[in-house]
Amino acid sequence: MAEVTLKDVALASGCSIATVSRVLAGTRPVGAETARTVRAAAERLGYRPNHVARALRSRSTGTVGLVLPQITNPFFPSLVRELEHALHAEGRAVLLADCDDDPATEAARIAAFLGRQVDALLLIPVDERRSREAVAGAAARVPLVLLDRGCGPGVADSVAVDNAAGMALVLDHLAATGRRRPCFVGAAGTASAAVERRAAYEAGAAALDPEAPGRIALGDFSVEWGRAAVDRLWPSRPDALICANDLIAAGALQRLRQLGADVPREVAVTGFDDIPLAGLADPALTTVRQPVGELAAEAARLLGRGPGGEQGPRHTVRLAPRLVVRDSG
Amino acid sequence: MAEVTLKDVALASGCSIATVSRVLAGTRPVGAETARTVRAAAERLGYRPNHVARALRSRSTGTVGLVLPQITNPFFPSLVRELEHALHAEGRAVLLADCDDDPATEAARIAAFLGRQVDALLLIPVDERRSREAVAGAAARVPLVLLDRGCGPGVADSVAVDNAAGMALVLDHLAATGRRRPCFVGAAGTASAAVERRAAYEAGAAALDPEAPGRIALGDFSVEWGRAAVDRLWPSRPDALICANDLIAAGALQRLRQLGADVPREVAVTGFDDIPLAGLADPALTTVRQPVGELAAEAARLLGRGPGGEQGPRHTVRLAPRLVVRDSG
DNA sequence: CTGAAAGCGCTAACAT
DNA sequence: ATGTTAGCGCTTTCAG
Numbered sequence: 001m002a003e004v005t006l007k008d009v010a011l012a013s014g015c016s017i018a019t020v021s022r023v024l025a026g027t028r029p030v031g032a033e034t035a036r037t038v039r040a041a042a043e044r045l046g047y048r049p050n051h052v053a054r055a056l057r058s059r060s061t062g063t064v065g066l067v068l069p070q071i072t073n074p075f076f077p078s079l080v081r082e083l084e085h086a087l088h089a090e091g092r093a094v095l096l097a098d099c100d101d102d103p104a105t106e107a108a109r110i111a112a113f114l115g116r117q118v119d120a121l122l123l124i125p126v127d128e129r130r131s132r133e134a135v136a137g138a139a140a141r142v143p144l145v146l147l148d149r150g151c152g153p154g155v156a157d158s159v160a161v162d163n164a165a166g167m168a169l170v171l172d173h174l175a176a177t178g179r180r181r182p183c184f185v186g187a188a189g190t191a192s193a194a195v196e197r198r199a200a201y202e203a204g205a206a207a208l209d210p211e212a213p214g215r216i217a218l219g220d221f222s223v224e225w226g227r228a229a230v231d232r233l234w235p236s237r238p239d240a241l242i243c244a245n246d247l248i249a250a251g252a253l254q255r256l257r258q259l260g261a262d263v264p265r266e267v268a269v270t271g272f273d274d275i276p277l278a279g280l281a282d283p284a285l286t287t288v289r290q291p292v293g294e295l296a297a298e299a300a301r302l303l304g305r306g307p308g309g310e311q312g313p314r315h316t317v318r319l320a321p322r323l324v325v326r327d328s329g
Numbered sequence: 330m331a332e333v334t335l336k337d338v339a340l341a342s343g344c345s346i347a348t349v350s351r352v353l354a355g356t357r358p359v360g361a362e363t364a365r366t367v368r369a370a371a372e373r374l375g376y377r378p379n380h381v382a383r384a385l386r387s388r389s390t391g392t393v394g395l396v397l398p399q400i401t402n403p404f405f406p407s408l409v410r411e412l413e414h415a416l417h418a419e420g421r422a423v424l425l426a427d428c429d430d431d432p433a434t435e436a437a438r439i440a441a442f443l444g445r446q447v448d449a450l451l452l453i454p455v456d457e458r459r460s461r462e463a464v465a466g467a468a469a470r471v472p473l474v475l476l477d478r479g480c481g482p483g484v485a486d487s488v489a490v491d492n493a494a495g496m497a498l499v500l501d502h503l504a505a506t507g508r509r510r511p512c513f514v515g516a517a518g519t520a521s522a523a524v525e526r527r528a529a530y531e532a533g534a535a536a537l538d539p540e541a542p543g544r545i546a547l548g549d550f551s552v553e554w555g556r557a558a559v560d561r562l563w564p565s566r567p568d569a570l571i572c573a574n575d576l577i578a579a580g581a582l583q584r585l586r587q588l589g590a591d592v593p594r595e596v597a598v599t600g601f602d603d604i605p606l607a608g609l610a611d612p613a614l615t616t617v618r619q620p621v622g623e624l625a626a627e628a629a630r631l632l633g634r635g636p637g638g639e640q641g642p643r644h645t646v647r648l649a650p651r652l653v654v655r656d657s658g
Numbered sequence: 659c660t661g662a663a664a665g666c667g668c669t670a671a672c673a674t
Numbered sequence: 675a676t677g678t679t680a681g682c683g684c685t686t687t688c689a690g
């Protein structure tokens with residue numbers, strides 16, 4: 001059961017440890033004949049490189065930490081999946097942390113990952129403000145890319161969907177289908193998704209109705225809030241409920257059905273994100289799909305460059321979403 | 330930015346590297362006075378232990394690999410969450426792998442994790458049979474616990490819900506509420522959940538109706554199959570659709586609604602797992618809740634013991650589920 | 659192109 | 675209770 005080491009392979013192939021290392025890691029040119037011998041010996045003995053030793057020596061673990069608020073948020077699994085694939089494809093492994101939506105836990109997880117010498121950190125911050133200190137500290141030590149949510153200007157590179165463009169897509173569609181009394185059901189707080197989607201609504205809704213930009217109800221990104229929002233808003237008979245994410249929309253749909261409202265005839269309902277639930281809702285939800293694969297690819301790409309630290313200007317990448325028209329509006 | 334090492338702390342506190350290590354790792358008794366001095370120096374210099382070096386020396390990375398078929402399967406995120414918390418609580422970090430439901434990818438991920446010297450592996454096998462070889466190989470090298478799904482007898486320790494008990498709960502409930510023409514909508518294949526849930530239905534359904542055990546339709550664990558199953562079964566007017574998981578049930582519910590069936594009056598629909606979607610379905614789904622927290626705790630506990638390898642008999646832990654009665658039946 | 663030697667930062671024997 | 679001595683398995687100078 002004793003592991004086969006470079007030394008064993010060197011012994012078996014009659015050359016030095018250094019040469020074996022060079023062959024197997026492909027670091028430097030090696031004679032064709034020698035290389036063959038070494039590879040054969042390695043194969044025969046079942047040599048498996050020890051990444052820990054390699055990491056200690058080369059100061060690179062080939063590991064990236066993925067820190068997110070709550071894996072149970074239905075938008076994240078598909079993102080995690082894409083990230084995992086993108087990173088494993090480059091031979092990097094993913095350490096996962098779930099922060100329970102708590103900035104203190106988040107700070108602890110970041111610290112733990114730093115102690116484990118992750119090469120880089122991929123982070124979806126819990127909170128725009130309360131995550132900032134830990135994020136900034138980490139960004140000074142390793143390459144760090146913020147995903148999906150921001151964390152204040154200049155803190156780190158970030159990749160996210162273009163929320164304003166997504167909202168514009170929704171508003172255009174609603175305008176084109178004749179809606180004139182829209183209402184925005186959003187989330188309070190400073191999270192970038194909340195802020196940007198709301199701002200985009202305020203900026204674009206006037207095209208449907210001069211009064212529209214003022215019709216805003218703010219809660220949080222939950223199904224419960226979607227239900228509650230309907231109770232509050234339905235009496236004023238909006239003809240479109242523009243929800244800041246799919247969970248809110250799902251709650252709204254549910255409550256509207258209970259109230260006997262006819263969706264989409266009486267009122268359209270739209271979401272944002274296109275989580276798996278969206279296609280299953282009744283009626284199936286019209287929503288804005290995030291370009292999850294590209295977000296992941298872009299994040300992985302950004303991680304590649306630079307040794308982290310304070311250097312250089314921060315990059316902010318915004319990717320275009322696309323509208324998925326289903327039955328709800 | 331050069332990292333502070335044990336040596337620096339030793340120098341600053343005037344004692345040997347070994348002593349500092351002993352204080353900071355708490356491995357052996359150390360004089361109270363010395364300990365204080367060392368700790369102060371470490372604190373002052375901002376010492377952070379290097380886990381990679383520690384791992385190389387102690388042959389333990391404090392890392393466990395979590396390998397699962399597809400993080401986008403809605404049952405897994407909550408399991409991942411609980412596992413992450415349980416393991417981080419013991420100071421272990423989680424390497425995550427998503428296998429895309431492909432045994433070859435699974436084998437590759439397992440190998441990658443082994444190369445990274447994970448202390449243990451937590452694995453939800455992709456396939457009962459096709460995962461076996463890779464799993465057995467890994468189980469011979471590190472402690473390995475199978476979660477949620479089995480992988481043939483004697484391959485490794487395993488922790489899962491008691492599927493038979495869950496099905497019995499459903500059947501009892503349906504019997505108590507007067508259902509007499511149930512039908513099982515399951516999944517084909519050899520996955521343990523598929524087999525066990527079906528077998529439990531066959532064993533218990535006779536209590537409702539002598540003909541019931543034969544009324545079985547098999548597809549896969551998907552929403553699409555749930556919809557298709559309704560098209561096939563509805564003409565025979567069952568009064569209960571017992572679905573093998575919540576996705577199937579969600580599809581069935583959706584199709585039944587389209588057909589104008591009255592759930593639960595005309596027909597009850599039940600699921601299994603209690604994924605987040607279950608509470609959101611319309612009507613809200615009656616289902617069997619898996620004890621996710623306990624599954625995770627038990628798996629973490631099992632990982633703790635033993636150095637892996639071939640030793641000892643395999644443990645199989647089955648945890649009791651509970652019935653969550655909502656509106657669908 | 660290849661070998662010898664020097665560690666990466668830490669822990670574990672072995673001394674004292 | 676503390677210090678000294680060896681490495682863990684690998685990469686990487688530095689010679690040749």
